[in-house]
Amino acid sequence: MHSLPYSAPPDTGLDVVHADAALLVLNKPxxxxxxxxxxxxxxxxxARRAQAVYPDALIVHRLDMETSGLIVLARGAEMQRRLSxxxxxxxxxxxxxxxxxxxxAEAAGTIDLPLVADWPNRPxxxxxxxxxxxxLTRWxxxxxxxxxxATRVALAPETGRSHQLRVHLLALGHPILGDALYAPPAAQAKAPRLLLHADTLAFAHPQNGAPLAFACPAPF
Known part of the structure; x- marks a missing residue:
């Protein structure tokens, strides 16, 4: 089992992209x-840092530790249920x-490969x-x-499997730079962190159905 050492980045305050009575959209470092x-x-x-500021904040989905970018938290159990x-x-x-x-080589494509946990080598x-x-991932x-x-790519996962984008791009023969779990040493060494960032999110507001869309440019 691979256990990567954890050293959380300094807490410089939440990077709040959006906040209202129903939900928060944060930029996770x-x-x-x-x-x-x-x-x-x-x-x-x-989640803990958000709850220190917004005590009713509840997680709805996750980003990998190494991934940065947009993440939604619900405010209260009912909003969590609707957003989930x-x-x-x-x-x-x-x-x-x-x-x-x-x-x-191609301008765009689709990766359609089934994924499962590699139990002896978790995570x-x-x-x-x-x-x-x-x-399914579109790129x-x-x-x-x-x-x-190296190639900069836009990715749109149709499904939300654990490590989906990282494993799919590895399977394509193009691992994400800086990926300590999946990239070979040469590709790992090309970046100081995993170069994967959640840059757009769009969904209906859980209270009134109004369309919401958020964008957060990558820091790399």
Whole structure:
């Protein structure tokens, strides 16, 4: 089992993108857990930091510790129930940006590979055509950097499996730069952190159904 050391980034205050009586949209820094982790020393997380300011804040979905970007928290149990249902029924449009190793030959594509937990190597996930759950990612090439031999891509996951984007891009032969769990050493060494950021979110407001859309540019 892989257990990465956890050192939460300094608490410089919440980066609040949106706040109202029903929900919060925050920009999570890379390196911060979404919820408390297992084991000692893993209590510092976005949920705890949010609750220190907004005591009724409840987690709805998660971003990987290493991933930065937009995350929604509900205010109160009823809003949590409604927002969770929207995520589970795929009524939320999520967009990510990543920088991956190598040059993507196509301009855009779809990765349709079933994923399952790689139990002996937790928390890793793997492609498994027999036991895996259906997982679909759409991607679009944004720019190629010949100096770094790396491609910036826009990603739209249709499903929300654990580590989906990281494993799908690895399976495509283009691991995300700085990925300590999945990238080979050369691709890991090209970036000081995982270059994956949740940059757009769109969904209906859980109280009145009004369309909400948020954008947060990547810090890399």
């Amino acid at each position: 890379g390196g911060l857990l979404s919820v408390p982790g297992r084991g000692p020393g893993k209590d510092d997380c976005l 249902a929207a995520f589970q029924s795929r009524q939320v449009d999520k967009g990510y940006v990543a920088v991956v190793d190598g040059r993507l 890793r996930q793997k492609v498994d055509h027999e036991l895996g759950k259906p997982s 679009r090439r944004l720019a190629y950097d010949p100096a770094q031999d």
